[in-house]
Amino acid sequence: MAPSMNTLMASANPCPSPQIPPIRFDLEDLPDPNFRIKDAPEQRGRAERALHAYWAQAANMTKADQEIYIQLLKNCSFVVQMDAIDDPREHLLYKDLATNPSWPKYVMLKAIYGPEILSQKLMVELEIDLEPIFGSLDIKDLTSTYLQGHAAKRKREEESETEDNEEIPSRIVKKQSPEIMPSEQTPVTTTQTQHSRSSAQNIATPTLSPTASPSSSRAARRITMGEALSNQNALLKRRCDALEASVADLQRKVDASHMNVIVLLTTILERVGQLDEGIGAIRRELGL
Secondary structure, eight states, X not given: OOOOOOGGGOXXXXXXXXXXXXXXXXXXXXXXXGGTOSOHHHHHHHHHHHHHHHHXXXXXXXXXXXXXXXXXXXXXXXXXXXXXXXXXXXXXXXXXXXXXXXXXXXXXXXXXXXXXXXXXXXXXXXXXXXXXXXXXXXXXXXXHHHHHHHHHHHHHHHHHHHHHHHHHHHHHHHTXXXXXXXXXXXXXXXXXXXXXXXXXXXXXXXXXXXXXXXXXXXXXXXXXXXXXXXXXXXXXXXXXHHHHHHHHHHHHHHHHHHHHHHHHHHHHHHHHHHHHXXXXXXXXHHTO
């Protein structure tokens, strides 16, 4: 009889609330297992199959399951030791699934073993226990959803970067120091006047608090505005240069088309002239 399972980590298949777009994990993010295994090419192939399985199923996982799968990749859980090459039951993922089932572990285990191994009914007993936990053991390929999610996210990031670049001058202007406005005059009472005179007499050495100079504030404002205008002019210059390059390219294409037409017309005229000469020679021979 199979050991009892702790189903706290298990997830339903299909996942009712997947994390979209999924957490990204690419081929270059895989750890290099060469330092810990002997048959590196075979293990590298298993690592790539495990990664492709993540791409196929990430859109069917919660954020927590995606993090679990990525951690399995980082821990090189796809590595198959010698005693587990022909028997998945000896693999650590299999043993862990028997007690703490989770969808990421099952997906990776199915990925690193080929069908010729799994078809030997070595996992039948485990899968009988896993199917009611997950709801289904069908692993669908949702790679397109994974790629589309990241493509849409990248497009939004690029649009945001473009908007940020265009708004830099306006943000610089907003951050500039405000102009110093004349202070409002407040009425002074007799009591306040007497108190001020008394305080002035008690102070031996008055301390002057520094205040911002209106002229320096206006100078800083002019410098900030100059930087903003300089950035805006640089952006406009780049766009003008790109437009001029496009116009020049279009002009070259038009000139090339005109040249082709001229060459064609010249060829036609030459052929017509040759035909006229031929017709004239025939008429002379016939005495016409």
